[in-house]
Amino acid sequence: MTKARRIYEKIVTGILFSSSTITSLTVILIIVFLFREGIGLFNSTPTEKNYVIAVSRQNTIPIITSNELADIFNQDITNWKQLGGRNDSIVRLTLNDLSGIFTEEELGPDLEFFPQKLNEFVKTTPGVILYLSKEYLPKNFAGRIIPVKKITLLDFIFGKHWYPTSSPIPQFGIWPMIVGTLMVTLGAILFALPFGMATAIFMSEIAGNRLRNIMKPVVELLAGIPSVVYGFFGLVVLVPLIQSLFGLDVGETVLAGSIVLGIMALPTIVTVAEDALHATPQSLREASLALGASELQTLVRVVIPYSKSGISTAVILGTGRAIGETMAVLMVTGNSTHVNYSFLQPTRTIPATIAAELGDTSFGGVHYNALFALAIVLFLFTIIINLSVEVIKNRNQRVNQRG
Amino acid sequence: MTHAEVKNINVWYDTIHALKDVSLKFEPNTVTALIGPSGCGKSTFLRMFNRMNDLIPSFRMDGTVMVNDQDVYSKEIRIDEIRKNVGMVFQKPNPFPKSIFENVAYGLRVNGSNNKAFIEERVERSLRQSALWDEVKDVLKKSALELSGGQQQRLCIARALAVEPKLILMDEPAASLDPISTARIEDLIFELKKTYTIILVTHNLQQAGRISDLTAFFYMGELIEYNMTKKIFLNPDNIQTQNYITGRFG
Ligand SMILES: Nc1ncnc2c1ncn2[C@@H]1O[C@H](COP(=O)(O)OP(=O)(O)OP(=O)(O)O)[C@@H](O)[C@H]1O
Ligand SMILES: [Mg+2]
Numbered sequence: 001m002t003k004a005r006r007i008y009e010k011i012v013t014g015i016l017f018s019s020s021t022i023t024s025l026t027v028i029l030i031i032v033f034l035f036r037e038g039i040g041l042f043n044s045t046p047t048e049k050n051y052v053i054a055v056s057r058q059n060t061i062p063i064i065t066s067n068e069l070a071d072i073f074n075q076d077i078t079n080w081k082q083l084g085g086r087n088d089s090i091v092r093l094t095l096n097d098l099s100g101i102f103t104e105e106e107l108g109p110d111l112e113f114f115p116q117k118l119n120e121f122v123k124t125t126p127g128v129i130l131y132l133s134k135e136y137l138p139k140n141f142a143g144r145i146i147p148v149k150k151i152t153l154l155d156f157i158f159g160k161h162w163y164p165t166s167s168p169i170p171q172f173g174i175w176p177m178i179v180g181t182l183m184v185t186l187g188a189i190l191f192a193l194p195f196g197m198a199t200a201i202f203m204s205e206i207a208g209n210r211l212r213n214i215m216k217p218v219v220e221l222l223a224g225i226p227s228v229v230y231g232f233f234g235l236v237v238l239v240p241l242i243q244s245l246f247g248l249d250v251g252e253t254v255l256a257g258s259i260v261l262g263i264m265a266l267p268t269i270v271t272v273a274e275d276a277l278h279a280t281p282q283s284l285r286e287a288s289l290a291l292g293a294s295e296l297q298t299l300v301r302v303v304i305p306y307s308k309s310g311i312s313t314a315v316i317l318g319t320g321r322a323i324g325e326t327m328a329v330l331m332v333t334g335n336s337t338h339v340n341y342s343f344l345q346p347t348r349t350i351p352a353t354i355a356a357e358l359g360d361t362s363f364g365g366v367h368y369n370a371l372f373a374l375a376i377v378l379f380l381f382t383i384i385i386n387l388s389v390e391v392i393k394n395r396n397q398r399v400n401q402r403g
Numbered sequence: 404m405t406h407a408e409v410k411n412i413n414v415w416y417d418t419i420h421a422l423k424d425v426s427l428k429f430e431p432n433t434v435t436a437l438i439g440p441s442g443c444g445k446s447t448f449l450r451m452f453n454r455m456n457d458l459i460p461s462f463r464m465d466g467t468v469m470v471n472d473q474d475v476y477s478k479e480i481r482i483d484e485i486r487k488n489v490g491m492v493f494q495k496p497n498p499f500p501k502s503i504f505e506n507v508a509y510g511l512r513v514n515g516s517n518n519k520a521f522i523e524e525r526v527e528r529s530l531r532q533s534a535l536w537d538e539v540k541d542v543l544k545k546s547a548l549e550l551s552g553g554q555q556q557r558l559c560i561a562r563a564l565a566v567e568p569k570l571i572l573m574d575e576p577a578a579s580l581d582p583i584s585t586a587r588i589e590d591l592i593f594e595l596k597k598t599y600t601i602i603l604v605t606h607n608l609q610q611a612g613r614i615s616d617l618t619a620f621f622y623m624g625e626l627i628e629y630n631m632t633k634k635i636f637l638n639p640d641n642i643q644t645q646n647y648i649t650g651r652f653g
Contacts (some may be wrong), residue, residue, distance in 0.1 A: 014406070281497070286455060287493065287562075291513060292487035292510060293483065
């Protein structure tokens with residue numbers, strides 16, 4: 001009897017141990033995977049695989065950055081002088097515009113004369129810049145392959161241009177998405193905090209127990225509605241409303257995202273804040289009332305200060321809910337990757353970007369790595385949020401456990 | 404002259420008849436002990452004077468409660484006006500999670516004082532009255548939660564004194580304290596009765612004997628006997644009182 005029991009307990013312990021190990025390992029593996037894929041971005045040059053950038057031998061520029069390349073191919077930079085090189089105006093040559101420079105006869109039916117023609121062209125055009133697949137590079141190439149600088153962390157975070165698929169040179173600046181995410185989240189909190197707090201205060205302090213017991217499950221139900229539904233509501237109701245209210249060309253704006261996310265964060269904020277307010281000991285309320293304080297004074301001077309950390313937790317958890325939300329924001333914020341500091345302009349958040357683009361990338365490509373690096377940034381945001389919840393909780397426990 | 408008086412009060416919580424036709428008059432500058440077995444209505448009775456029972460949804464009452472010749476339950480009077488004139492000390496010390504200074508200043512602030520010098524003067528006086536000043540005068544900014552239980556209870560007394568009530572209600576103020584802290588609270592009550600009228604609920608009969616002038620014995624919501632403490636303890640008129648005092652029930 002006792003032996004069977006001991007074996008039984010061993011088995012249960014073993015199952016509990018192994019499942020917790022598996023869970024922890026999974027989490028760790030996901031994080032490792034995330035970082036491995038993301039960090040790859042900083043080891044790669046942004047040019048496509050097997051493609052090179054080349055210039056003429058006369059060119060004195062030693063190394064070139066992807067931003068400079070983008071400017072060159074956008075024709076924002078037209079002379080090497082602008083990059084500190086010789087005074088030669090830039091002549092761009094990619095496989096697509098061969099026909100603009102060479103005639104078909106010159107190249108031959110199977111492009112067999114291309115290497116020779118190219119070498120001639122490079123020799124006679126000191127300002128040339130080439131973007132070519134390595135296989136088209138002539139054996140005795142008359143120009144010089146110029147190295148492209150790797151993407152740096154600063155370029156990545158503060159870069160203002162996100163053109164992940166542009167050719168010849170993609171750009172991976174996530175500043176627009178960081179700004180978008182922070183603005184949408186901030187807006188969501190600014191929207192949700194007053195409404196959430198008012199509701200929490202009403203439920204905890206004014207509504208009787210009966211009403212409270214009805215309201216609480218209803219608010220919690222809001223949290224269970226799938227986010228697409230919120231997005232749909234935003235798209236059909238909010239976006240047109242904002243468009244006509246502010247007389248905008250498009251209603252898909254930061255504001256729309258903020259309101260939709262604010263509504264989504266409300267249940268979290270209301271429930272957590274209400275719990276905190278409700279947990280204020282009756283003895284403290286009585287002490288305040290017995291000194292002649294009104295209900296409102298008691299609320300402002302005793303109940304809210306006592307639940308301060310619970311309220312902050314509510315706000316931070318609400319922020320956490322908002323910052324990672326994908327679908328609904330993607331639907332109502334207009335999908336624009338331009339840097340934008342206005343609440344009435346379109347934007348795109350980090351999670352929305354990942355969701356929108358991950359399907360179009362090739363495994364292991366630069367774009368793919370960039371999306372993972374973006375995910376790391378989001379991950380760091382949420383870690384900071386969760387850590388602040390912990391810090392506040394611990395501090396609160398210490399304060400309220402004394403005495 | 405301080406008057407605290409109840410006339411024919413009845414209290415119900417839903418169907419529980421918690422106080423049954425109780426009438427009682429308190430003398431100024433005395434300590435009156437309320438004694439009786441658990442659930443007999445002592446706390447309910449005490450909380451009639453500052454209308455703390457109003458917080459309980461199922462509470463109903465009839466009868467009259469007078470404090471300073473004011474009808475506490477009259478429709479014209481504002482509850483916070485009454486509560487300013489009646490201080491209350493609870494069984495468990497319940498300081499606010501604020502500084503020592505702010506705890507004592509709380510009643511003044513909610514009643515509209517913001518004269519710094521006046522508040523400082525009042526805080527110091529209240530802390531001296533509650534015999535806490537010497538222990539805390541250098542740490543007034545420290546959180547009240549860092550004080551010991553006995554210090555916290557004296558702080559709660561100081562907090563009640565700061566608004567200068569006439570009547571002070573104490574519901575087992577030493578029940579959660581060690582013997583030394585209890586003795587200090589008892590000394591303090593003895594000192595305070597020179598200025599205040601005190602109604603004290605206690606389960607500790609020796610304590611009632613030591614510090615009260617008058618004693619009221621409650622049993623099952625009824626006031627059984629009310630008399631000089633000496634008389635109650637040495638020669639009560641009622642057999643139930645006698646039984647309770649001698650520990651035969653309760
Ligand atoms: N909030 C309440 N709701 C319902 N009934 C209550 C409430 N408070 C007290 N009662 C009831 O009223 C009666 C008197 O309670 P009260 O707390 O006044 O007794 P007490 O003499 O102070 O007891 P103790 O010595 O245990 O503190 C009891 O029967 C109690 O159950
Ligand atoms: Mg009691």
